[in-house]
Every structure is written in C-alpha cells, then in structure tokens.
C-alpha cells in the first residue's frame with residue numbers, strides 16, 4: 001500500500017507536484033470506475049480520490065452532479081465504493097475516499113474507517129465536515145490508521161486555516177476558488193495566496209483543487225502547490241465519450257498532459 | 267406590547283436564554299444543529315451570526331423591524347375563533363392565529379423582513395432564497411422590492427408547476443425565478459442549488475434562508491424572527507379567553523411557523539405542543555414527508571437533525587400534496603423538542619388535510635393554505651381527543667389562494 005507520505009516524499013524528491021485524480025465510484029459503471037482510475041494511474045496520477053456518490057451534492061457543479069446521479073441510478077452502494085477502492089489501491093496508487101459526511105455518519109464512523117482501511121484506502125476527504133464537528137471522525141480514522149483531509153478556502157481566516165490544518169493528516173486540500181466543483185478557463189489567482197497562507201500554519205503538503213482542467217494549468221499550480229487535484233475535467237471527457245473505452249483513452253491523454261504539467265513547474 | 271406602543275421588544279427576539287433552549291455557541295440544540303457545510307461558507311455564516319447578535323440588541327434595528335411588521339406586514343395579526351369548524355372537533359374551542367392575513371399571505375414575511383434588514387446591515391445588495399410553496403419566495407421578492415435588493419429565487423420544477431401563481435407573483439415583483447430540474451425537483455433540490463449560488467457569490471449575496479433548518483445561525487435567526495407569532499398569540503389568548511390554551515397545533519415543513527408559535531409557550535408546561543407533518547399517501551405507502559415521525563438522525567443541508575434517509579444515508583425523496591411541507595429534513599430545534607418530549611409530532615395525510623381545507627372554507631369562510639390545513643386536520647383530531655372543555659390554538663400559517671390549482675384538480679372544481 002502506498003501512503004500519502006510516500007507519495008509526497010517521492011514527488012518532492014523529484015522536484016515536482018503530485019497529481020491527484022478524482023472519479024466517483026459507480027461511474028460510468030461499477031467496473032468502469034476501476035478501469036478508468038487504473039487508466040489515470042497508468043498515465044501518471046499518484047493519488048486517486050474515489051467519490052462516494054451522495055443524493056445531495058451541494059458543493060458540486062453540473063459535471064460531477066451528473067456523474068454522481070448516474071452512479072446512484074446504477075445502484076452504487078457503499079460496498080461498491082469499498083470494492084472500487086480495493087481495485088484502485090491494487091494499482092499501487094494511494095487511494096482516498098471523498099465524501100459528504102452523512103453517508104459515513106449513517107454507516108458508522110468506526111465501521112467506515114475500519115472497512116476503508118481494510119479495502120486498502122489511505123484516508124478520506126470530507127468537504128462538509130467542519131473542525132467543530134470532526135472529532136469523532138478523526139478519532140475513528142486515527143484508530144484505523146487512515147488520514148483525514150479537510151478543506152481550506154480563499155475566504156478562510158487565519159484562525160480558520162489553523163483550525164482546519166490542525167485536523168488534517170496526509171495533506172491539506174486548498175479550494176482554489178469560491179464556488180462549486182467544475183473546470184474553469186483559468187485557475188483563480190486566490191489559490192496561490194491561499195497556499196502561502198496555509199503553509200504558514202502547517203508543514204503538511206498542500207494540494208490545490210477546483211477548476212484545474214489543462215496541463216498548462218497543472219504546471220501553473222505545480223509552481224506553488226505540492227499537489228494538483230483534477231476531477232471535473234476527467235469526468236467531462238468521460239461523459240462526452242461515446243463509450244467507456246473511448247472515455248478511458250480520453251482521460252488517459254489528459255492525465256498524461258497533466259502529469260507532464262506537474263513535472264514542468266511553471 | 268411594549269409600553270411605547272411597539273409590538274416588539276428585545277426580549278421578544280429570544281436569544282436571552284429565557285426559555286432555556288437557545289443553542290450553544292456552535293449552534294447545537296443538544297446533539298442537533300451545528301454546521302456541516304463547506305469551509306468556504308464558514309466566514310459568511312460567522313458574519314451573519316455576528317451581525318445578528320449585534321442587531322438583536324440594537325434599539326434601532328428593533329424599531330425598524332417593528333415598524334415594518336406593523337405598517338407593512340400588518341401585525342399584530344388577529345385571533346379568530348371558529349365555532350362552526352370546531353363542531354367537527356367534538357366541540358372543543360378552536361382559535362386560529364391568522365398569519366394568513368399578513369401581507370403576502372403567510373407567516374414567512376416575518377422572518378423575511380427581519381433578514382432583509384440584516385442584509386442591509388451586512389452591506390449586501392443581492393438576496394437569494396429557496397422556496398417550496400412559493401410563499402417564502404414571494405415574501406423574499408417582496409422585501410427585495412421594498413428595500414431595493416436584487417433577488418434570485420430557486421424553486422423546484424415540480425413546485426413551479428403546482429404553485430404557478432406564486433411564480434408569476436415573484437416575477438411581477440422583479441425577482442428572477444430559477445427552476446431547479448435535478449433530483450426530486452422540489453424544495454430539497456432548491457436548497458442545494460441556493461447553496462451552490464451562495465458559495466459562488468457570497469461576497470455580494472445574503473442567503474435569505476426560509477425556515478429553521480440549515481446551518482447555524484439560521485435555525486436561531488429564523489426562529490427569533492418568527493417568534494412574534496407566539497408572543498402575540500400568548501397575549502391575545504389571555505385577553506380573549508383569560509387563560510392559556512390547552513394545546514397548540516401547527517404544521518411542520520422545515521418548522522418555522524411551528525417554532526414561531528410554539529416558542530413563547532415552551533415554558534408553559536400546561537400547554538401541549540403538537541406539530542403536524544405531511545403523511546402524504548400514508549406512512550406505509552412510502553410517499554410522505556414524515557421526517558420527525560418516521561425519519562432517523564442524520565445530516566442534511568448543513569445541520570444534524572431528523573432526515574428521511576435510507577440505511578446508507580442517501581436522502582429519500584419526500585411527498586406531500588403541499589409543496590411547503592414536501593421536505594425530507596426539519597429544523598434541529600424540532601428534533602430537540604421531539605427527543606426531549608416537550609413537543610409531539612404526528613402525520614396528516616393528503617386526504618385528511620384536503621378535507622380540513624374544504625371544511626374550514628365551508629364552515630368559516632376562510633380558505634387556508636394546504637400546509638396550514640395539516641394543522642387544522644390535527645386540531646380536529648386533538649379536539650376529539652381532549653374533549654369539549656379544551657381550547658386549541660392553531661397557527662393558520664397561510665392562505666390558500668396559491669393552492670387553487672391543486673384544489674381545482676383535487677375537488678374537480
């Protein structure tokens with residue numbers, strides 16, 4: 001199992017940023033999610049985030065909403081998410097689950113942490129779990145030996161950044177912009193400033209997500225961040241592809257472009 | 267009424283701990299409430315909380331709010347005793363608190379005027395809101411017109427169709443109405459979409475939340491602005507009947523009209539508090555909005571509360587003939603009142619609500635909102651249960667003009 005610590009140490013040694021890819025479980029199909037993630041890993045993604053599809057994704061833009069909706073219609077359950085993690089972890093990538101809080105809450109924090117660790121997952125990203133409400137999840141995760149990643153945002157005050165990074169292990173997720181997920185024409189300039197402010201409070205790697213869609217943007221973000229997170233841009237290509245194989249090929253091309261980007265720090 | 271002739275005093279907005287059930291600093295009512303939202307929204311929520319904290323102790327704010335409530339919303343609203351209706355409740359005394367007589371036709375205007383004034387204090391020029399029945403949307407569009415704010419209303423496509431009249435009203439008032447076509451296309455999805463707008467435009471925009479659900483501080487603020495309903499009703503009941511009611515009945519969607527009338531009575535142990543949720547086609551049908559009655563504890567829309575969800579935490583779509591009650595969550599304070607036993611919650615089916623709707627029209631010449639009709643149906647049951655000596659206060663949260671399309675279909679009018 002590759003840990004986040006290994007991933008970021010390796011990237012640092014190679015003087016590059018890590019590439020993190022996001023795909024929801026069960027999209028485009030239960031099997032297809034594993035093979036798509038494997039294609040991302042082969043193309044150079046160091047870390048894979050597997051999304052746990054949720055009925056009310058209020059942080060997500062239309063692209064991820066669409067994919068998640070299809071996944072739920074496909075009947076994706078938590079057991080499928082865990083099987084997906086298992087399949088992806090087998091490729092050698094550090095594999096996380098990204099999820100809204102309620103599914104874990106309902107499944108049981110300790111049980112989820114244990115089952116995720118059992119599937120080879122290395123941690124979670126929980127975008128709507130605030131530091132104030134996070135204690136039970138951090139305790140369960142620590143007991144299971146998995147990392148807890150939380151988000152800071154451009155609007156975060158210094159005090160909030162400190163509160164959030166104090167809850168993080170593995171890395172800190174810096175949301176590049178005020179808004180929902182989705183590729184954008186340009187990566188918000190606020191991202192660089194946020195990374196700088198975050199570093200003042202932690203030695204953990206800081207990864208930037210939201211709005212990254214091209215190799216050029218990846219290179220730009222790699223210039224100041226430890227990791228570049230890409231989700232909607234991959235999913236868009238899969239949604240637009242005529243079939244799963246074509247989708248896989250298409251995201252492979254984009255991931256290679258991104259992988260080159262994180263290696264040519266702008 | 268305060269000595270200077272105003273209807274509102276600082277103590278009338280709760281927040282003074284007088285009722286022992288203010289949330290803690292994290293917005294927790296016991297285990298319920300709190301904040302489960304993207305970090306990006308935390309500063310905005312903190313700002314709203316801070317501005318409200320200052321405003322509620324500011325005489326100027328109270329004066330402005332009081333002025334709008336009296337001269338614009340039409341407060342205080344009257345009580346109306348309904349003896350011909352009450353004959354169907356075993357002869358118990360039934361008295362209505364007439365929120366249907368407020369400007370725009372529902373209790374929603376109270377909270378909206380308060381938050382619209384807060385919006386100005388926040389220095390924001392744009393308001394967004396979700397709406398189910400359209401009453402909160404209409405009230406928000408109204409306040410936005412009054413105060414010169416840009417206004418965008420998110421409304422599920424299904425609700426746009428069944429409350430078409432209110433869509434037209436909002437447009438006439440200058441608001442942009444955005445139909446939401448994902449998920450169940452009802453209130454829950456309108457809230458998701460409003461949150462997405464808010465996180466994107468939070469610098470310029472206040473999310474004028476319409477019920478006592480959502481992340482802290484909304485449950486507290488919306489309650490405090492709705493509290494005037496019970497504050498008035500308590501005084502009016504004492505004037506009219508010389509004593510407190512034996513029971514209060516209110517419908518529960520998100521829970522704002524119910525908490526509005528309950529709250530001033532929470533300390534009065536002799537007064538039973540009854541909330542009525544939409545049982546839709548009945549519990550067994552699976553098509554209902556029985557969040558408190560049949561749901562389980564979870565997190566929805568930023569708050570820990572009762573939720574209609576499956577065993578993996580996916581929200582289950584609700585159903586009700588009334589758009590305003592068609593919601594799979596509920597305010598955390600009701601969750602807390604339920605678990606503490608201080609209030610009890612029941613279900614009323616579509617059919618029972620529609621029967622009460624038509625009964626009130628025919629016996630008293632008042633056409634209620636279908637939402638409020640759930641409370642009326644509840645009062646009929648309560649009356650039979652409590653007997654002819656009992657006095658029941660019902661929150662008639664809104665009027666039925668908006669529901670004529672649904673009524674025409676239901677009754678073949």
Ligand SMILES: Cc1ncc(COP(=O)(O)O)c(C=O)c1O
Pocket residue numbers: 372373398399400401402476477478517518519520521522523524589590591635637638663664665
């Ligand atoms: C007349 C009326 N009553 C009740 C409700 C339900 O909301 P709440 O439970 O917040 O009072 C609505 C919501 O739209 C409404 O319009």
